[in-house]
Amino acid sequence: MSKRDYYDVLGVAKGASADEIKKAYRKKAKELHPDRNADNPDAENQFKEANEAYDVLKDAEKKASYDRFGHAAFEGGMGGGGGRPGGPGGNPDFASAFSDVFDDLFGDMMGGRQGGRQRATRGADLRYNLRITLEDAFNGMAKTINVPTSVQCNVCDGSGSEGGSEPTTCPTCSGMGKVRATQGFFTVERTCPTCSGMGQIIKNPCNNCGGAGRVQKERALSVNIPAGVETGTRIRLAGEGEAGMRGGPPGDLYIFIEVEPHKIFEREASELHCRVPVSMATAALGGDIEVPTIDGGRSRVKIPAGSQSGRQMRLRGKGMPALRGGASGDMFIELAVETPVNLTSRQKELLQEFEDLSEDNNPESKSFFSSVRNFWDSMKG
Ligand SMILES: [Zn+2]
Numbered sequence: 001m002s003k004r005d006y007y008d009v010l011g012v013a014k015g016a017s018a019d020e021i022k023k024a025y026r027k028k029a030k031e032l033h034p035d036r037n038a039d040n041p042d043a044e045n046q047f048k049e050a051n052e053a054y055d056v057l058k059d060a061e062k063k064a065s066y067d068r069f070g071h072a073a074f075e076g077g078m079g080g081g082g083g084r085p086g087g088p089g090g091n092p093d094f095a096s097a098f099s100d101v102f103d104d105l106f107g108d109m110m111g112g113r114q115g116g117r118q119r120a121t122r123g124a125d126l127r128y129n130l131r132i133t134l135e136d137a138f139n140g141m142a143k144t145i146n147v148p149t150s151v152q153c154n155v156c157d158g159s160g161s162e163g164g165s166e167p168t169t170c171p172t173c174s175g176m177g178k179v180r181a182t183q184g185f186f187t188v189e190r191t192c193p194t195c196s197g198m199g200q201i202i203k204n205p206c207n208n209c210g211g212a213g214r215v216q217k218e219r220a221l222s223v224n225i226p227a228g229v230e231t232g233t234r235i236r237l238a239g240e241g242e243a244g245m246r247g248g249p250p251g252d253l254y255i256f257i258e259v260e261p262h263k264i265f266e267r268e269a270s271e272l273h274c275r276v277p278v279s280m281a282t283a284a285l286g287g288d289i290e291v292p293t294i295d296g297g298r299s300r301v302k303i304p305a306g307s308q309s310g311r312q313m314r315l316r317g318k319g320m321p322a323l324r325g326g327a328s329g330d331m332f333i334e335l336a337v338e339t340p341v342n343l344t345s346r347q348k349e350l351l352q353e354f355e356d357l358s359e360d361n362n363p364e365s366k367s368f369f370s371s372v373r374n375f376w377d378s379m380k381g
């Protein structure tokens with residue numbers, strides 16, 4: 001049987017980064033965990049295969065040789081641990097080898113394997129979506145949010161038992177929190193079904209929390225939203241996530257910012273863009289206009305004579321503040337020259353006069369326009 005390509009084994013592309021390789025391996029290891037593969041006799045070999053592939057690909061030197069020579073790089077005594085066929089029956093210590101890998105990979109996540117019972121577990125991280133206005137993003141703000149989370153039950157002080165009765169040692173696992181079972185070549189360690197890994201059972205569960213020791217509660221948190229945040233900004237509040245289990249540390253709370261679309265301004269990073277209507281006369285003659293700014297004020301802008309629709313003008317420093325310090329962005333206005341409507345007869349007269357004068361001014365355009373007129377006349381005719 002020919003050996004499978006290491007990259008295929010882990011399911012990553014040839015050019016995968018060390019990080020991607022590690023992630024892919026973690027995923028495989030999770031999938032192949034003996035707890036999940038009681039019915040899959042091939043899991044062990046698949047795990048060995050993944051292990052071998054990871055062993056090579058995580059090591060820059062071995063990876064480079066493998067990239068150049070393929071499996072041949074590790075044949076003929078070059079080492080690397082490849083090539084040994086997994087004998088039938090496999091390694092009797094597979095499950096414990098697996099435990100080691102898991103400790104290595106997920107140790108902090110799962111709270112470690114030592115201790116058995118009463119393992120402290122870190123509380124879950126929480127995500128909170130916060131929609132704010134562009135003005136709030138500009139100014140920054142202090143906001144009180146109500147976060148649903150679980151907190152220690154104050155009736156039983158987190159013990160989970162009613163009236164202060166002491167929890168007793170679980171009879172199923174003798175307090176270990178785990179039970180061992182043999183399934184084929186796997187010796188599987190499972191979380192004890194009686195006590196859910198606590199090692200203790202509660203005879204009289206607390207009425208308030210049902211024995212969990214934690215209750216769901218809304219917690220009011222005051223959050224400081226710094227000026228300059230944008231959609232996608234994450235604010236981490238360390239230790240404000242869910243309470244840990246059995247004395248474990250709490251998780252973190254992540255606030256995900258979403259900035260609402262604005263009536264006037266469009267934002268691109270720290271720049272603000274807006275369209276400003278200008279009368280035809282102002283665009284032609286030039287003049288001052290006032291434009292609204294995000295700070296709630298107004299800025300005067302000089303429109304040069306002869307400005308066309310679409311002309312951009314920059315207002316330096318009138319954009320959004322930079323989140324991590326530094327200069328504010330700029331604001332850009334784009335002129336939209338408005339064609340006057342609902343004219344009085346006097347205005348029409350003046351515009352007609354203006355038009356006639358324009359043609360006199362510019363014989364070239366006169367000949368152009370008269371040729372267009374002739375064209376249309378001929379179409380109507
Ligand atoms: Zn138990």
Ligand SMILES: [Zn+2]
Pocket residue numbers: 153154155156157158159160161206207208209210211212213214
């Ligand atoms: Zn309670």
